[in-house]
Amino acid sequence: MTMKKLMAMSVALGALMLAGTAQAEIKIGVIAPITGPSAAFGAQIRNGAVQAVxxxxxxxxxxxxxxxxxxxxxxxxxxxxxxxxxxFAGEGVKMVVGDFNSSVSIPVSEALIEAGIIQITPASTAIKFTERGNWNTFRTCGRDDQQGAVAAAYLADKFKGKKIAFIHDKSTYGKGLAEETLKALKAKGGSAAISESLTPGEKDFSALVSKLKQANVDVIYFGGYYTEAGLLIRQMRDQGLQAPLMGGDALADREFAQVGGPGSEGTFMTFSPDARKNPKAKATIDSFKAIKFEPEGYTLYSYAAVQILKQAMEATKSTDGQKLAAHLHQGKPFDTVIGDISYDKKGDITRPDYVMYMWKKGADGSINYAGNEVP
Structure with a gap:
């Protein structure tokens, strides 16, 4: 055999080996705000998925x-x-975990559906995400109408007859959450004493706080993210407004208390039951603590998204997006670190569960929501 033929065979064998290696890998994409105003949640989603893989x-x-x-x-x-x-579509990614912001997840899902890619968001709660009839959209969290109902029930019970202000940050998530909460409150006979909005990225809310003081509000419901919520509560306290703040799941990171300072104590927040209390999650939590990362907020929801994709691939013996989605839509339960998860035909979980938390100061002096569920 000539040297030329030997070289040709060597090149061909190398190509086959590389092809075999490529076929032995399944690509999962994670889309999250690694930088920017929601980076703390981006870290949760990234670390959850990476640890699961x-x-x-x-x-x-x-x-x-x-x-x-x-x-x-x-x-x-x-x-x-x-x-x-x-x-990701160009790189052969088969499935995506993410995003965090609903305003990002919704257009991303449109791009992914064209590429035949299934998407599970751990954190996007906007109703619209699963209401468009797309086959590829799923979540491991609940929806804004579900947590809005819990918030409204608490407001109607604990703040009956009080002046309730509604503020949102104009985002898909924040505006939607505030609107759903107010709609549910009105159904219970309540109303908004004042409705306002703010712009993400702004730092000075003194004029808004003055309006709230003049209206003599008793509680402020805020639809938006932890950065603006923290700044708002800090400036409320600086201007002598002691009314409590209530928000949604986008406050569920310790960064909220770091931005808000001492005034963040007493803030109400709707979020899912703490997944860290699930006995099935102990080994996983230990893995996170070994890398010195506290798996708060949506970390375990991201981990669970990868677990669900794994179980779907094993059941279908496929990585095809539509086959995986069809399997998820069957409503069969998936065993995850956040408990058993099953889906309806829209891609929403069938066990929506939100509870009310209060941020409190712990024995170590830090302000946190963990373990502080309120009746």
């Missing part, structure tokens, strides 16, 4: 193949999120 690979992978995770930063910007989604 690592644990699954240690246990042998999926159907004999290893998972490979790619992380894309959307910086809470819809255009950047779509750009990441298109990049």
């Amino acid at each position: 690592e644990d699954i690979n240690k246990a042998g992978g999926v159907n004999g193949e290893k998972l490979v995770v790619s992380v894309g930063d959307d910086a809470s910007d819809p255009k950047q999120g779509v750009s990441v989604a298109n990049k």
Whole structure:
């Protein structure tokens, strides 16, 4: 055999080996705000998915193949999120975990559906995300109308006859959550004493706080994210307004208390039952603590999203997005660190559960919501 033929065979064999390696990997994309105003939640989503992939690979992978995770930063910007989604599609990503912001998840899902990619968001609660009839949209969290109902019930009970202010940050999530909460409150006979909005990125809310003081409000409901909520509560206290603040799941990171300072104590917040209390999650939580990361907020919801995809791939023996989605839509339960999860035909979980928390100062002096559920 000539040297030329030997070289040709060597090149061909190398190509086959590389192809075999590529076929032995399943690509999962994670789209989250790694930078920008919601970076704390981006870290939760990224770390949750990455740890799940690592644990699954240690246990042998999926159907004999290893998972490979790619992380894309959307910086809470819809255009950047779509750009990441298109990049993932070109790279052969089979499924996506993310995003965080509903305003990003919704356009991203449109880009992913064109590429045949299934998407599970751990944190986007906007109703619209699963109400458009798309086959590829799922979540491991609840929806704004569900947590709005819990918030409204609490307001109607504990603040009956009081002046309630409603403020939102104009975002898809914040505005939607405030509107759903107010709608549910009105159904219970309540109303808004004052309704206002603010702009994300602003730092000075003194004029808004003055309006709230003049209206003599007893409680402020805020639809928006932890940065603006923290700044608002800090400036409320600085101007002598002691009314409590109530918000939704986008406050569920310790960054809220760091931004808000001592005044953040006493803030109410709707969020799912703390997944860290699930006995099934102990080993996973220990893995996070080994890397010195507290799996708060949506960390375990992101981990669960990867677990669901794994179980769907094993059941269908496929990585095809539509086959995986069809399996999820059957309503069968998936075993996850946040408990059993099953889906309806829209891609919403069938066990929506929200509870009310209060941020309180612990023995270590830090202000946190963990373990502080209120009746």
